[in-house]
Structure formats: structure tokens, C-alpha cells
Amino acid sequence: MNTDFLVTIIFITILVIFIYWYAGYSTRTGKLEDKNQNYIPDSWEENFSWFFSLKGLIMFVLGLVLGYSIHGVI
Numbered sequence: 001m002n003t004d005f006l007v008t009i010i011f012i013t014i015l016v017i018f019i020y021w022y023a024g025y026s027t028r029t030g031k032l033e034d035k036n037q038n039y040i041p042d043s044w045e046e047n048f049s050w051f052f053s054l055k056g057l058i059m060f061v062l063g064l065v066l067g068y069s070i071h072g073v074i
């Protein structure tokens with residue numbers, strides 16, 4: 001297990017968390033249109049609804065990989 005992999009995983013995790021956060025932030029503040037009021041920008045839902053419906057699984061997998069990577073490096 002190398003450090004590059006860990007850094008990549010950390011970067012991806014931060015990016016994913018940011019996207020989830022930004023979806024909520026942009027719809028709550030009205031920056032992006034959210035007609036069906038599910039806190040996912042409607043323009044994203046066309047292509048990325050899977051990304052939001054799999055949120056629990058994605059976060060779980062990232063946490064698992066992150067924990068495993070940290071364990072491998074330390």
C-alpha cells in the first residue's frame with residue numbers, strides 16, 4: 001500500500017462529500033433549480049441520480065477503502 005493511493009482516496013472522498021454538500025447548498029439557496037424539492041439540482045438528476053440514490057453505499061465503500069488505506073500506510 002503506497003501513499004499515493006491514500007492521497008488519491010482522500011482526494012476522492014473530499015470531492016464526493018463536497019458534491020453532496022454542494023447539491024444541498026445550491027438547491028437550498030436557490031442557486032440551482034430544484035422543482036421536485038429533493039435537494040438535488042434538477043440539471044444533475046438527469047445523468048447523476050444514481051450518484052445520489054447510492055449515497056449510503058458510496059460513503060460506506062469510501063470509508064471502508066479509506067480506513068483500509070490508512071491502516072496500510074500507518
Ligand SMILES: [Ca+2]
Nearest residue numbers: 034040041042
Ligand atoms: Ca431535484
